[in-house]
Amino acid sequence: MVEEEIRTFDDLDIELNESLIRVFSTMLGIKRNVIIADREQWAVIQEVTTLREKEKLFKEIDNNYGHCDAKNGIIWLNPRLLKRQYFQLISTIIHELLHIANPNWSEDQVFETERKMTGRYDYEPLYRLGYDDD
Ligand SMILES: [Zn+2]
Numbered sequence: 001m002v003e004e005e006i007r008t009f010d011d012l013d014i015e016l017n018e019s020l021i022r023v024f025s026t027m028l029g030i031k032r033n034v035i036i037a038d039r040e041q042w043a044v045i046q047e048v049t050t051l052r053e054k055e056k057l058f059k060e061i062d063n064n065y066g067h068c069d070a071k072n073g074i075i076w077l078n079p080r081l082l083k084r085q086y087f088q089l090i091s092t093i094i095h096e097l098l099h100i101a102n103p104n105w106s107e108d109q110v111f112e113t114e115r116k117m118t119g120r121y122d123y124e125p126l127y128r129l130g131y132d133d134d
Helices: 002-006 011-027 039-045 051-061 086-101 107-118
Strands: 035-037 066-069 074-077
Touching: 011 035, 011 086, 035 039, 039 051, 039 074, 066 086, 074 086, 086 107
Parallel strands: 035 074
Antiparallel strands: 066 074
């Protein structure tokens, strides 16, 4: 798809993402190394093997800001929604790191803490509107 090629993270985006993750991880007391996966790697992590399953997964996650595998300390960030959208990028990274730092927290706890940390009170998260977004 041409759309994918237009909106991917470039080297500078990746450096920014990695720096933000390192700094916020330190601030949140996360001792482990947090890894960023791209979309293809995320499919592997989700154990999606067939092309059809992969298309289905991509269709689902393409409307999410990010996902994380809290157990293994892996984050996927959606370049389509986050590239050059810095406030949203920072909020999403904090959100996913809160899941990793607090794997037993509910989505509401993570979201409310994200709001407190970012001062963001101007939107409702997708999951509260009935979309899967963790
Ligand atoms: Zn979440």
